[in-house]
Amino acid sequence: MAVGIFFATTTGKTEDIAERLHELLSNSEPPKDLADLNDVKEFQSLDGIICGIPTWNTGADSERSGTAWDSMLEQIASLNLSGKKVALFGLGDSSTYTENFCDAMEELHSYFVKAGATMVGYVNKSNYTFDDSKSVVGDSFCGLPLDEDSESDMTDERLTKWSAQLKLEIPGL
Numbered sequence: 001m002a003v004g005i006f007f008a009t010t011t012g013k014t015e016d017i018a019e020r021l022h023e024l025l026s027n028s029e030p031p032k033d034l035a036d037l038n039d040v041k042e043f044q045s046l047d048g049i050i051c052g053i054p055t056w057n058t059g060a061d062s063e064r065s066g067t068a069w070d071s072m073l074e075q076i077a078s079l080n081l082s083g084k085k086v087a088l089f090g091l092g093d094s095s096t097y098t099e100n101f102c103d104a105m106e107e108l109h110s111y112f113v114k115a116g117a118t119m120v121g122y123v124n125k126s127n128y129t130f131d132d133s134k135s136v137v138g139d140s141f142c143g144l145p146l147d148e149d150s151e152s153d154m155t156d157e158r159l160t161k162w163s164a165q166l167k168l169e170i171p172g173l
């Protein structure tokens with residue numbers, strides 16, 4: 001079973017988290033910067049895919065990340081990812097951007113759903129303080145939100161807990 005970690009970043013925080021996650025998930029493959037990915041078809045060769053996405057385009061309906069993910073969305077939707085487990089983590093700032101906390105995660109989520117992927121890694125919203133997020137469905141975020149700007153002291157615990165969750169939800173991790 002092969003599980004890949006992919007990220008895009010503007011100031012390096014999502015890359016840093018991808019590295020920390022890889023250390024916690026020793027069976028995962030080393031993180032790959034989306035900017036170095038030749039073709040998203042690479043996703044089809046994996047059993048599990050973990051993707052990290054920051055939010056930069058505050059309040060936008062589309063292209064919310066402001067990174068390489070934005071131009072890959074349609075290509076992702078055109079893949080056949082049925083039977084694949086996909087988990088997302090998002091980087092944002094729940095204090096300064098409290099109305100749009102980690103909005104980009106939901107956009108990426110919707111395109112993986114179009115590709116037929118089985119989405120895992122949902123996280124209850126109760127341990128976060130924010131006003132609104134497009135990435136909340138019911139009581140849960142559609143992935144793991146992380147806040148290195150205002151709540152970096154909580155990141156270790158959040159990552160450890162999520163890693164344990166993914167080990168149960170993604171075979172081979």
Ligand SMILES: Cc1cc2nc3c(=O)[nH]c(=O)nc-3n(C[C@H](O)[C@H](O)[C@H](O)COP(=O)(O)O)c2cc1C
Nearest residue numbers: 009010011012013014054055058092093097101102
């Ligand atoms: C101009 C600007 C806009 C931002 N917009 C949002 C936003 O809408 N929602 C959010 O949660 N975080 C927002 N952020 C915070 C970033 O997502 C956060 O700093 C993130 O960790 C950056 O990740 P990166 O270093 O991987 O690019 C914004 C930051 C800046 C400077």
